[in-house]
Amino acid sequence: MGKKCETIQPLITGFIDEELPADQQQDVAGHLEQCATCSELYRQERAVKEAVRENVRMAVTPVHLRQNIRSRISEAAASAPGFLKALQQVFSAYKLKSAFALTLLIIVAGMPYLRTGGLSSPHRAGQGEWIVMEGSAVCIDCELLKQKNHEGHHPHPGAHRTALRTKDGLIWSFLQTEQGIDLINNQNVLNKKIRVRGYRLQDQKYIEVEGFEII
Amino acid sequence: MSIGVMPIKLQETAMSSVNTREQEFSRIAFEHMDAIYSTALRLARNEQDAEDLVQDTYMRAFRFFDKFEPGTNFKAWLFKILTNTFINSYRKKTRQPQRVDFDKVSYALPEEEKTDNHVKESSPRNFNPELYRKLFDDQITDALDRLTDDFRLVVVLCDIHGFSYKEIADIIGTPIGTVMSRLSRARKILQKILEEYAAKEGFIKRRQAE
Known part of the structure; x- marks a missing residue:
């Protein structure tokens, strides 16, 4: 392998992606015309790139995922102090x-x-008052679906999101802070009695969770 | 049982700023969801983890939306969050068995030998780029999935989404030179895997011992 090949071969990738400075781009092109070994390497790598580009399809986001994200963002937007x-x-x-x-x-x-x-x-x-609240851990989506449709509800796609139902029947959501997200995603507490410590956001049914325990 | 109705006591000014931020975010972020989801699928390699990954990415992006500098590349910013989320929380708990590290297998040779070896090995006499066209697209996807995370990521970002080296460097947090060398090695490994598949399908003869 010639000296020129040694300098050209590491540049082939950049050449294919047209990422080299103009002079280098020309330099590589010039060498490829003369060198069978390097132009073979170029041909092979370009074939791989094209195979990936043409065959790996873009997927379509499932409808339930799109809806889930939309509603979680609305929720987060409404719940920030x-x-x-x-x-x-x-x-x-x-x-x-x-x-x-x-x-x-x-x-x-x-x-x-x-x-x-x-x-x-x-x-x-x-930013709200310090509270310690007790109640049942429930999935907010299941609860809302139950309310919306009295005669048998369909299970929602995606994971359950934990919320707190107090004795008076109110449902409290958790603000998506680090601790809040942990509790929301915690599938082990569902349907258990829990005690939540944190801040109640002013005038909202939201708790900024500081800690919780199963009781 | 009743659900507490959200009191409408929120100051109107605060409320309108909430809506604007949410609307603005949705307007510019949601159009990239298919691209993010496709990438999440390639990173996580299973649908459930991919969905979680997309959801976490969007929630994080919304939370840090204030930190996004208007006028800069939003799509790249979103991909950066996706990549970081994946590296920080998903890579550890990947549900699939460990992949073969082709990097270690094929490139554990000294520098000079490596290049010579590569030239010899990857130049079967009857190589024809057209042969890849005969492979099924899921075979190519499968080959891609066999790469290690770092390699797969640069190929996905460059060859599927068409990001520039500079954008990729920014997304994955490495120098541009690293992006290029990683891409180069990733494509060489992919080439080997694809040749294996093609040989299995009988499109090319198995390499004779040389």
Whole structure:
């Protein structure tokens, strides 16, 4: 194998994808015309690329998956603390991103003081009250489907999403924080009695989960 | 039993910003769902994990939507989240048996030998690029699935979705040179697998011991 081949062969991949700088692209093209070994390598690699490109089909997203994502996003959008968004909007309106970040930083930095300070229960500024709630862990989709359609419901596609049904019949969803998502996806607690600790989002049936246990 | 009706006490300003963000996200993110799902299928290699992966990707993307810089490549940003999600949480619990690491098998040779060996091995006298056309598309997909994750990922991003090397480097977090060398090796391994299949189907004669 000639010296030229040694420099050209590592470039063949980039040449095929037209990713080399113009002069290198020309250099490789020139060499391929003269060298049978390198042009054979080029032919083979290009054939592999074309085989993949032409034969591996794009899949279509299943309808239930698309719907699931749509509804989970709507849910997440509605459940994030309104206070935070209102604040964010005020600042973004004036393009004061850094001012927003700073304000947020001050609030977040201040939280430990609020929570450990003289207050009788941990309480965060404007973000709901500290609660400990007990009830049954249920799947929110199953519950809603049951309500919608009294005569026998169809099982929903996809995994169950845990929520908390309290004695008064209300259903509480969990905000999708790290701990919240863990609880939502936890299939082992379904239909068991659980105790959830966290923050109740103001005026909403949502809990920002700090911890939970089966009772 | 009753479900608590969501109180309409939310400040209207806050509510409208919620809607705008959700609508904006849905508008630009949902059109890429087939591409994301197709890639998730190739990464996870089974439908259930792929669906979970797509769902997690979209929830994460929505959560971090504020961090997306308008004017930059949104599709690449979404793929980056998909890739990170896969690497961080799915790779570990993959439900399929460990794949053969062709990289170790075929490339455990010193640098010079490797190249010489490669030239000899991959040049069967009757090689014809047309032979791949005779393979079924699921055989090609299957060959792709036999690559290790790193190799499969660059091939999917480059050859199926047409991302540039720079975009791929950004998505997988490596230098551009690494993208090119990985692609090059991945295609060589794929070529071997495809030749095996073609030989099995009788399209080319098995290589004689040379």
